[in-house]
Amino acid sequence: MEALLHQILAGLATGGIYASLALALVMIYQATHLVNFAQGEMAMFTTYIAWSLVNAGMPYWAAFFITIVFAFAMGVLIERIIIRPVEDAPVLAVVVVFIALLVILNSVAGWIYTYTIKSFPSPFPKDAFVATKYMSPHEMGAIGITLVVLLLLFAFFRFTPLGLAMRAAAQNPQSSRLVGIRVGWMLALGWGLAAAVGAVAGMMVAPIVYLDPNMMGGILLYAFAGALLGGIDSPGGAVVGGFAVGVLENVLGAFVIGNELKLPMALVLIIGVLLVRPSGFFGKVHVTRV
Amino acid sequence: MALLEVKGLHAAYGQTRVLHGLDFTMEEGSITALLGANGAGKTTTLRALCGMVRTEGEVRFAGASIGRRKTEDIARLGIAHVPDGRGTFLNLTTEENLRLGAYARRDKKAVEADIERMFGHFPRLKERRRQQAGTLSGGEQQMLAVSRALMMKPKLMLLDEPSFGLAPLLVRELFQILERINEAERVSMLLVEQNAAMALDLAGQAYLIETGRVVLSGKSSQLRDDEAVRRSYLGY
Numbered sequence: 207m208e209a210l211l212h213q214i215l216a217g218l219a220t221g222g223i224y225a226s227l228a229l230a231l232v233m234i235y236q237a238t239h240l241v242n243f244a245q246g247e248m249a250m251f252t253t254y255i256a257w258s259l260v261n262a263g264m265p266y267w268a269a270f271f272i273t274i275v276f277a278f279a280m281g282v283l284i285e286r287i288i289i290r291p292v293e294d295a296p297v298l299a300v301v302v303v304f305i306a307l308l309v310i311l312n313s314v315a316g317w318i319y320t321y322t323i324k325s326f327p328s329p330f331p332k333d334a335f336v337a338t339k340y341m342s343p344h345e346m347g348a349i350g351i352t353l354v355v356l357l358l359l360f361a362f363f364r365f366t367p368l369g370l371a372m373r374a375a376a377q378n379p380q381s382s383r384l385v386g387i388r389v390g391w392m393l394a395l396g397w398g399l400a401a402a403v404g405a406v407a408g409m410m411v412a413p414i415v416y417l418d419p420n421m422m423g424g425i426l427l428y429a430f431a432g433a434l435l436g437g438i439d440s441p442g443g444a445v446v447g448g449f450a451v452g453v454l455e456n457v458l459g460a461f462v463i464g465n466e467l468k469l470p471m472a473l474v475l476i477i478g479v480l481l482v483r484p485s486g487f488f489g490k491v492h493v494t495r496v
Numbered sequence: 497m498a499l500l501e502v503k504g505l506h507a508a509y510g511q512t513r514v515l516h517g518l519d520f521t522m523e524e525g526s527i528t529a530l531l532g533a534n535g536a537g538k539t540t541t542l543r544a545l546c547g548m549v550r551t552e553g554e555v556r557f558a559g560a561s562i563g564r565r566k567t568e569d570i571a572r573l574g575i576a577h578v579p580d581g582r583g584t585f586l587n588l589t590t591e592e593n594l595r596l597g598a599y600a601r602r603d604k605k606a607v608e609a610d611i612e613r614m615f616g617h618f619p620r621l622k623e624r625r626r627q628q629a630g631t632l633s634g635g636e637q638q639m640l641a642v643s644r645a646l647m648m649k650p651k652l653m654l655l656d657e658p659s660f661g662l663a664p665l666l667v668r669e670l671f672q673i674l675e676r677i678n679e680a681e682r683v684s685m686l687l688v689e690q691n692a693a694m695a696l697d698l699a700g701q702a703y704l705i706e707t708g709r710v711v712l713s714g715k716s717s718q719l720r721d722d723e724a725v726r727r728s729y730l731g732y
Binding site: 367370371373374377378380381382383384385386387388389 | 546567568571572579583584586587595597600644
């Protein structure tokens with residue numbers, strides 16, 4: 207029983223990371239109706255930036271926030287320079303661009319930082335008073351940070367005029383232009399925010415899985431499974447889905463299928479959701495009069 | 497000075513040319529109607545004014561040339577388009593739809609008062625305030641579209657078939673509200689209508705478009721008395 211509780215709590219910690227990345231995927235999906243396969247590599251690359259800053263002697267939290275700003279700028283630039291020109295291109299062309307981006311970021315990271323696995327610091331003290339026998343301080347801290355990020359994003363989209371304009375631009379670009387919203391910039395901002403959320407996920411997961419250019423491959427797959435499980439067009443669903451996948455992964459890995467089959471489990475989940483309930487569990491059924 | 501001056505306006509969707517050198521002008525504070533049969537190019541004219549289709553020719557709004565501008569910049573200059581199909585943000589609430597109308601405005605305090613003013617014009621929208629706009633009836637969505645455009649505090653409103661899908665009683669009510677707004681706030685209106693009789697009642701000036709050209713223009717009273725217009729568009 208205690209072992210199960212331990213696995214569930216550890217699953218929530220990694221699940222929070224999947225949830226953040228799933229949310230980043232959903233944000234891009236809502237604007238472009240495509241899954242950004244490079245989301246994980248973008249997160250990986252920004253985590254290396256954080257590593258460089260910390261290694262250069264910068265305090266962790268300073269590096270943390272500078273990395274978020276860097277990630278935001280990187281997301282905006284990628285949208286403006288790489289995605290914008292293929293905006294009206296066929297779906298497959300855009301998918302190829304996403305995959306190219308994945309490969310390029312992966313290779314550049316390997317070229318600059320080599321493929322040697324590096325350890326990444328956790329900002330949470332090892333012997334914190336919150337430490338329990340069920341969860342490490344880092345796991346608790348990661349859940350906390352994830353929840354703060356999710357709450358901030360929710361508040362931004364729900365309560366600010368800019369957040370409303372971004373939702374509008376994603377849903378109905380033409381009507382948005384007619385009320386003076388600069389739709390192109392809203393998409394770029396969306397990419398920036400998604401990249402920033404991904405950067406936080408990267409920095410939270412790196413102390414657990416260690417830093418290397420391929421660290422995000424499996425994590426993106428879990429995140430994608432989470433996003434699909436919750437409903438690829440539902441931000442809230444993606445978050446719940448991400449947490450669920452984290453718990454499922456840990457519990458099944460520990461007690462049922464073993465660690466070796468954890469990743470295939472994500473694929474089975476993806477296929478299962480697509481077969482049984484393609485809109486996911488929280489995917490909105492939009493009511494529209496015709 | 498004319499508020500809107502259109503000279504030799506051409507527009508095309510891909511290879512299909514729809515407007516072949518349209519000319520017309522609108523005075524500030526006026527209501528002007530564009531009449532014509534289906535496919536004459538009325539909707540395309542409005543879309544061309546907003547930079548939503550590829551155009552050639554000259555469009556001057558309040559003295560500035562806007563023929564090459566982007567849609568969002570034209571909107572920010574004070575042209576509010578109530579588009580064909582109403583352009584509702586279906587997944588957002590009624591109130592969020594209204595707030596989006598005021599997106600480019602800087603006078604945030606006046607926005608709250610304007611939202612209440614819209615609810616005064618259209619009490620149904622107030623009841624539906626927190627409801628997803630996609631669940632509104634066609635008539636309610638039309639009121640929402642007009643309100644959203646008014647939230648922009650425009651100098652010029654482009655209205656594409658505002659009577660479409662509305663019960664006759666509602667059409668009359670809507671047109672009365674438009675007339676009141678035109679008089680009280682000096683918002684100029686360019687009205688595209690199938691319902692020529694109602695359009696001529698509301699508008700002071702009218703242009704008749706056939707296959708992408710203006711074939712007749714004048715005061716509404718003159719057009720109403722024109723033999724051909726009466727027979728083809730008024731139906732008596």
